[in-house]
Amino acid sequence: MNEVCLCSLFSVEIPLDEVRRKWETTSAPYHIRATGHHYNIFTDLFDGADFLSHVVMKIFFECPDEGFMPVYYGNVITPTEALKPPTVHYDCDAGNLWTLLMVNPDGHLIYNDAEYVHWMIGNIPDEKLSEGDTIFDYLPVFPAKGTGYQRIVFLLFKQDGKVNYSDEIVPLPCRSLPNRTFSTHEFYAKYQDVLTPVGLSFSQCRWDQSVTAIFHDTLDMREPIFEYDVPKLPVLPQMKWPHRKTLNYLKQYLPDD
Structure with missing residues (x-):
């Protein structure tokens, strides 16, 4: 009996936009x-406290x-692509x-536990960013050469009213x-009575x-x-009879020159 592959006989159209809308209203907050x-x-920005991202x-x-480069949840974006403020x-x-x-929690040049704030707009009516109060104008990301990938985090807070x-x-x-x-943890501790975190997106970037x-x-x-200063591996005292050791074992005891 000949086997027939049904996938070659039928095609299924999946409405991706509808699937995404369904995901955003059901599983998205937990997945994010x-x-x-x-x-x-959450560990680095909120000292371990977390929240559900109900606003995607x-x-x-x-x-x-x-064209356009989206920010999702950990995708890589180059500094060249992020030269101008996003939509x-x-x-x-x-x-x-x-x-x-x-904010960037990984790129501070002086303090390991500090962040740089790249952009901050407060008192945004609905989603009209241009009508909000610009606290920090947009600064392009600048991951220093040799520091690897850095996280660029976008946070959305819902206000109880106009915030001073x-x-x-x-x-x-x-x-x-x-x-x-900047410190997101200190910022939120200061305004937690009037701000509620409701949205999270982030990307990763490295030097270009x-x-x-x-x-x-x-x-x-x-x-x-x-540059990463690779530490030298500790060298144990040489054994007189190195049982089951390869010839590479002896290399660590040879003079550097």
Whole structure:
């Protein structure tokens, strides 16, 4: 009896947009939270506390040669693709105010436990970012050469009402890295009575050629370059009769020259 592959006889059209909308209203908050834990987002930004991302953000960087580059949950974006502020959309009920925050928890040049805030807009009516209060203007990402991949995190907070961010305001445009030193945990602890985190998206990026220009032209500083100093492996005392050892065993006892 001849076997017939049914997949060659039938085709199924899957409405991906409908599937995504269904996912966003059912499993997405739990999947996003699990992914955030996997990438240590909650550990590094909220000291281990987490939340369900009930508002799914649609974030796109406009790339001249490649159309649009989306931000999902850990996908890789190059600094060249993120030179300009992204477009951010999210579904929301009319009449609410929001705060959008973009931070890098991995790229601080001085302190290991500090972040850089790349973008912050508060008191956003609905999803009209242009009508919100710009606390920090957009600063392109600048992962230093030799530091590997860094996380770029977007957080959306729902406000209980208009928030007074006068304590956070700095002269704009802000190109001072000390002024952009930030702690999401301290920020949320300060405003937790009026802010509720409801949205999370993030990408990863590492150094490319555009970062050099950001350091020189935007930040007006020399570009730092890092190298990993590989520690030497400990050498145990040589055995007189190295049982079951290969010839490579003897190499570690030979003079360096």
